[in-house]
Amino acid sequence: MSGTTLTDWLRARDDEELAALLRARPDLATPRPADTAVLASRAGTRASVARAAEGLDTLTLAVLDALLAADADRAPAPLSRVVGHLPPEVTAAQVGSAVAKMRAVALAWGPDDAVALPPAAREAGSPAAGLGRPAPGLDGVDVAGLLAGLPDDERKVLDTLAASRPIGRTKDAAVVVPLGKAVTPIQRLLARGLLVRLDAETVELPGQVGAALRGGPAPSTRTVSVTEPVLRTSTRKAALIDSTAAGAALEVVRHTETLIRLWSADSPPVLKSGGLGVRDLKKVAKAVELSDRDTTVLVEVAAAASLVADSETTSPEWVPTTHADLWLAAAPANRWATLAAAWLDLPRVPGLGGMRDPKDRLLAPLSDELRRPVAPVERLRVLEALAQLRAGVAVVDADELAALLAWRAPRRGGRLRDDMVRWTVAEATLLGVVALGALSGPGRALLDDGAQAAARRMADALPEPVDHVLVQADLTVVAPGPLEPHLAALITETADVESAGSATVYRVSETSVRRALDAGRTAEDLHELFRTRSRTPVPQSLDYLIDDVARRHGRLRGGSTSSFLRCDDPALIAEVAASPVAAGLQLRKIAPTVLVSPLPLLDILDDLRAAGFAPAAEGTDGQVVDLRPTGRRIQTPARALRRTLPRTPGADQLLDVVAAMRAGDRAAESRRGRTVSPRGGSGTGTGTAETLTLLQDAARTGRAVWLGLVDAHGVASQHVVEPLRTGGGIVEGRDPASDEIRRFPLHRITSAALVEES
Structure with missing residues (x-):
């Protein structure tokens, strides 16, 4: 176990396990790792380890803390030692399950009886989980006795480090001075050997001191809830x-x-x-x-x-x-x-x-x-x-x-x-x-x-759309379900929603009827709507309302001169001309039955309706038209249509990444013969011409070739192929492992070498 590295352990995983790892930790796959060594390097970085630890549950984090208490980030820790740092109710099966979860995301590796952690795992553990490295000078020393006689300011520093992480940053560690010349609490603790200087700005709390202050190796794990809460x-x-x-x-x-x-x-x-x-x-x-x-x-x-x-x-x-x-x-x-x-x-x-x-x-x-x-x-x-x-x-x-x-x-x-x-x-x-x-x-x-x-x-x-309504005596219209789109538009045009729900209630009023007439409907259209679409008898009060509004509606007609008003009844024209609103609308009589105005027609109609009149707009053919604005619109911003949630790579994509890593591993492990560099780098070749000659020779003799490439994004990779043909700036070859035919642009090749035969 001592010689097993994370790279070796990852190489021993099968393709499905590596694909599952990349799915659980997508940051490891971007950009594509050239080989397993690159994958292992990324998996051990501080940021990636912290991100992976965010997905661990409380029990698994407790096991991680116990592994840190057993110094598994420094050397593989047997599980028998780990159990001693956990609450007594945690079973061996639970520990094994937690370790398996960490192995699945490459936060732990090794055989079943021992576990290793990446060094960055100590920063991902709970603040009180890990202890500092033991100080040789404190072996066999009564640490508890030393702590008992410390001044308050020194004890406060030690308690702070023991309750958080054992590593601290300070400017007082620049020089270690004898106890008699020490001024600050940090300097005195360094002189006593109760702190260890790592560099000019960093100190560490020794493991013996941390254990003595905590009263045990990892008390934080003793109070943790190790069972999942019950959900009612x-x-x-x-x-x-x-x-x-x-x-x-x-x-x-x-x-x-x-x-x-x-x-x-x-x-x-x-x-x-x-x-x-x-x-x-x-x-x-x-x-x-x-x-x-x-x-x-x-x-x-x-x-x-x-x-x-x-x-x-x-x-x-x-x-x-x-x-x-x-x-x-x-x-x-x-x-x-x-x-x-x-x-x-x-x-x-x-x-x-x-x-x-x-x-x-x-x-x-x-x-x-x-x-x-x-x-x-x-x-x-x-x-x-x-x-x-x-x-x-x-x-x-x-x-x-x-x-x-x-x-x-x-x-x-x-x-x-x-x-x-x-x-x-x-x-x-x-x-x-x-x-x-x-x-x-x-x-x-x-x-x-x-x-x-x-x-x-x-x-x-959704309930099936209904094609009918129920008209009530109080001028309400009940839709017993969602209406068909055409019927819904007609009812909404003629009535106002009073209450919504599984059964929507509309109310017909003088205003709503006039709105329908303004939109070009006739009284007969409205009578026909309720007569054919109501499953209940249409009350006379509704018929009277429609007829009464229709009788007054449209008697006064408006057009554009900018705008005009006309009416067959000279008395009504005279009434409008004499009304207080006429002056503001700049209405002028040009005939006994015609008024004109320089203002827009829509403004005139709105003000006349507010004054109690019921005008309607007409088109060039004399028919009622709907001048209501359709509402403002702007062009949809292109950025508004972009999906913000990143899509998870598919299984095939992840397996492709794994296959590329395997090829990189084979290329890295292959023994190289004559090497050429088309970019004038190391090797015996003189450039692209010799690279092409080497590839042609390999294709003729059936030899395998190691290729180093850089893709369009600048990501380097290595491949072992058996060249079949070259031409048109392309090298076509067979992958010996997968038996697939692959094509590589010649200008992307950074180096090439014959693979020596065993």
């Missing part, structure tokens, strides 16, 4: 979960439609510091009837889905994009899938909206302060924990889920770790990804197969 769950019918999720999906789609309409007509300004102002957020919250926190999620997801964006003009505003029109034209399930996928990849934390930063400044929605690049990864952790439960199994308490995830990865998440779990569950419930505490069927499809599969699953969960 309940069971629901999968159909109930999916139907509840479908209801939430319809609601969030409806709220997003409202947001787009609201900001089309009245775009809120972008704050000078970026983001959305409090008043504008509350305006949206009132329109969609959601809390400020849920409204923050709504606007963040809409922006992430590129439905709204910063106009980036001189006076920037939040404006719907052209992509919003495509979204509005899509089916409800597809609209939901767009929102859900955008939320899953959102590199921001909406839950921070409305909170204050350390300087007591309010964190505004859509501002840069809410950006957290790790948010998609943390969000995915929560959903994957729910996905591990069987379909229909729900979590009773989000706090228990937070405790479970904290045990599984105590190093991840930072100070927002538990809040992130609670926020993710709440946001997923708002969006229909989670329902009743369980992952919904569409939510599971989103995780496993992406947005398109989630849309298909949501389409199955």
Whole structure:
């Protein structure tokens, strides 16, 4: 075991194990390692070891701490010694399982009976896990007695190092002076031998002193929770979960439609510091009837889905994009899938909206302060924990889920770790990804197969669109389910939503009827709509309302001169001309039945309606036209459509990386013969011409060749091939290990050598 290095141990792993390692630690695969030695070097770096340790659970970290206490980072430690540093309730099987997890991510290696750790593992352990190296001068010394008589300032230094890491930084270690000349506590401790000087700015607490101060080798591992917290769950019918999720999906789609309409007509300004102002957020919250926190999620997801964006003009505003029109034209399930996928990849934390930063400044929605690049990864952790439960199994308490995830990865998440779990569950419930505490069927499809599969699953969960409504005597119209798109557009045009849910209630009023007539509908169109689409008798009061509004509607007609008003009734024209609003509109009578104005027609119609008149706009053919603005739009920013969450490399890609490392290993181990360098480097050749000659000779004699190459990104690699042919700047050869035919550009070859035959 003493001669086994991490490189040797990795070379002994099979291809599937190495691919699994690269999947668990993707930083090791970028850029592609030239061979296993490069992989081992990367795996032992401080940053990579710390990143890998973030994925370890509490028990595995306790075993890591015990291994450090047994100095496994300096020499392989037998497992029998490791067990002594762990709580008594930890079994040998649990230790073996924890060590296996560390071996799977190359944080530990070696045979089953002994374990080695990379030197950087000591910095990845718990602060109180490892002890410093023993000081030979303290062997056989009564360390406890020495500690008992220390002054308070010296004891404070030792206690600090014992409670954290044994390595300390100080300027007092520049020179070691005798005890009589020592001034500072550090200098006196160095003189007593209770600290060891490593260099001019670094000291180490000896292992004997640390053990004496702690009262044992690794007390931190004795209080750790070594068993995973129990998660209380309940069971629901999968159909109930999916139907509840479908209801939430319809609601969030409806709220997003409202947001787009609201900001089309009245775009809120972008704050000078970026983001959305409090008043504008509350305006949206009132329109969609959601809390400020849920409204923050709504606007963040809409922006992430590129439905709204910063106009980036001189006076920037939040404006719907052209992509919003495509979204509005899509089916409800597809609209939901767009929102859900955008939320899953959102590199921001909406839950921070409305909170204050350390300087007591309010964190505004859509501002840069809410950006957290790790948010998609943390969000995915929560959903994957729910996905591990069987379909229909729900979590009773989000706090228990937070405790479970904290045990599984105590190093991840930072100070927002538990809040992130609670926020993710709440946001997923708002969006229909989670329902009743369980992952919904569409939510599971989103995780496993992406947005398109989630849309298909949501389409199955959504109730079938209905082609009818129920008209009530109080002028309300009940939609017993989601309406067909065409019918929904007609009803929305003619009535206002009074309450939404599985059964939406609309109310018909004089204003809503006039809106439909303004859009070009006739009274007969409206009568026909309710007569053919209502499963209940149409009340006379509705017919009377439609006829009464229609009788007054359009008697006054407007056009452009810029603008004109005409009416067959001279008395009505005279009434308009005499009204207080006429002067402001600059109306002038040019005939008993005609008024003209230099103002835009839309402004004239709006002011006349506010004054109690009911004018309508007409086109060149005399028919009623709809002049209502369609709303502002801006071009969708290209960056808004980019996926932010990095995709995990596929199995084939990882196996390709492993195959390239194996080739590098073979090349490094091959004994080389005559070597040439096409770039004029070491070797006997004179350049590309001799390299080409060597390759042609090898192809003719069937000899294997070692090639050194640099790819387009400057990454070096080595390969052993049997050249078959050269030409056109390409070398084509067979890989002896895989029997594959490979092609290499001649200008990428940095050196070449014949492989000596054994």
